[in-house]
Amino acid sequence: MKLEAYKNKRVLVTGHTGFKGSWLCEWLLALGAEVHGFALEPPTRPSLFKQLKLARRIASHTIGDVRDLPAVVRTMRRVKPDFIFHLAAQPLVRLSYEKPVDTFETNVMGTVNVLEAARRVYGLGRTQFGHQDCGCGHKSNGHRLSIICITTDKCYENRETSHPYRENEPMGGYDPYSCSKGCDELLISSYRRSFFGTSDSPVWVASARAGNVIGGGDWAKDRIVPDCMRALAKGQPIPVRNKVSTRPWQHVLEPLSGYLTLGAAVAARERFDEVCGGFNFGPDPKDNRTVRELVEEILKWRAGAWVDRSDPAAVHEAGLLNLDIRKARRILGWKPRWGFEETVRQTADWYSSVENGADPIEITQRQIGEYTLRT
16 A cells, blocks of 8 residues: 555545544554544544544544535635545444434435535536536635545445445445435435546545444444443343344455545546546455354454344344455555454454553554554
């Protein structure tokens, strides 16, 4: 990975208070970036964001809602970012059944607002006469912006076969969360073609689709690794809902390395038609494992047991999903670095180390260093 593109650059991360956003901020700081964040308050207690003390370590920490377009516009004008990584989202499948309207508002309109803010701030828009003018009076003045919108592997119309999905396959989504992310991909494509559709545009946009991520510092409800760690810390058996479901498990640093690599490629302002599109970032096929295999691998590193909590009446969750990552390999030179066993080992080590008194900042920085040194 050649990530020198971020040194001394202004990077705006939406959703920076979340699990993936916190890891991304920590990595960007290590790369010498000037990091700015825009998000709601941390969504969990405890939270990795607070454990890493990021509120006082990044350049600016703005509490805001991506559903608030004026707030997004104000932040973008103030920060004048070189890069935006848009991670802000309602990320949970099961919660999307309980709160479908909030899920669609946050995930769909939030993405619209980030792209619309870029359009307004950079004065981009097509009139009937073909001129670029959105009527706001602001122009780019030569400044260039690279936007990476983070969606999910669940954006595809999943038929739950062994077929790995390629980037040009139909969008879909059974549950509200997955559907919202399929909508995201369609609207990203629409904004790119309508307003950022030429290589001389000051704004270039790409999207990134990753699978199920695990890693230290995830404290969300209804995710298997946090469920494991909470149960083990209490000396209780791990409750497992979907033991036979297969997921493309990967350490959080894997997709983040993809996002950063993609962002650097977009910022190079070369190969517009190749880099301004959707990219899958997933593990090697051999690392697609069942939930049961994941739990039993965790128990190799932490003493405990698990119990089957399958519920035949539970809401639908995908049982099988595979990604084809050849496009990222071919165009970006990206490939996964940590296999399944190493991913679980690093995850279990983070939680155990912090539980035993280690500084979360130190263990997080150490794992980023170990990951980047791996060839």
